[in-house]
Amino acid sequence: MKLHEFLKVKTALNDDLLSDLVSKFKKKHLKTGRFLLRKGQIADSYWFLEDGFCRSYYVKNDVEHTVWIEAPGELVCEIKSLRLQIPTEYSIQAMEPITYYTIKSEVLEQLVSESAELQAFMVRLWETRFIIAMDGLRAFQTMGAKERYGYLLKNFPNMEKLTLYQLANILGITQSSLSRIRRLK
């Protein structure tokens, strides 16, 4: 079971606590195109993606902007909506049939508050996300589109899963620009 492995590797929980934690998750499935979260909802869960990719997108002026891709083996959470209790600006959609485990945030956070190991895990989780986000920001601040494209592919090979249009969104450029960038390299 991937969730079990994930938590075993990432936390220092003993087997009892680990099993207890895992048992609090519910296994679910989603067909291609269905949503883990839809714009306007208030997020109240964490999801562990076991299998299949999702993409997060943002809608502005009736246009979809894909902002990120969620890969199997990741603990996914729309923390802004969850923490501020505001409707989320994002939709998280299954790009293919997915298997995931879900846990309500109150349940997870109750467990977290009772376990130093789990708290440490959460700190690391958000630290790591923050580091990745800051590296991305710097890519926008200091690189042109071509260089950013190379950076993204090198560090996130998963991006190959996206359509040209979606990948261009993530790079902050148009699909025609990305197509031309590809041609020249």
Next chain:
Amino acid sequence: MKLHEFLKVKTALNDDLLSDLVSKFKKKHLKTGRFLLRKGQIADSYWFLEDGFCRSYYVKNDVEHTVWIEAPGELVCEIKSLRLQIPTEYSIQAMEPITYYTIKSEVLEQLVSESAELQAFMVRLWETRFIIAMDGLRAFQTMGAKERYGYLLKNFPNMEKLTLYQLANILGITQSSLSRIRRLK
């Protein structure tokens, strides 16, 4: 004492633990232009900025790129270098005479590991940073330079402290472009 207030508000520590924690920080000062951290060093501390602003910048091809501004009342930490134990890519420089408190990461993290309240505080700290970073990423992905400029000023009025050149860096454009954007608005 600003540090004391900061921790009192942000953590749910009782007065004893709070005072104990505060006592582990050392108060320091830095003159304008001096560094909290220099490129190539391995970060091993957290800093609480009590007074005065700093800027973080990144050097690429011998050119400085200001990437962010650190304001009084913030707990500052170069988490990538600290966590991965790699030389930092950033320099953090005092933009004016600053007063700050410093604590070694081992010391803080030891205390954190012993206190559920402090652990919760650290989780919130990095969650919040992550949210801000993701909003910034989305600004790059979905806005042009003009709109991004408006967004930045509205949400981070501190940016007024920066020179045109530094602000342009943060926006990912050149100073001449920013100057032109300003003229038109």
Next chain:
DNA sequence: AATGTTTTTTGCCAAATGTCAAATTCAGAA
């Protein structure tokens, strides 16, 4: 006030990216 330094603005032109639409390619369904 005079001087020197830094910051900002501006002009000129080049390069990058955007917009829109049509052509082409690709992939799956029939």
Next chain:
DNA sequence: TTCTGAATTTGACATTTGGCAAAAAACATT
């Protein structure tokens, strides 16, 4: 295979942004 719809590429042209250097403005020092 053939057909169909989606994805990608391409062309023509507009707009934005960059690079560079000089001019102008703002600031600080004497």
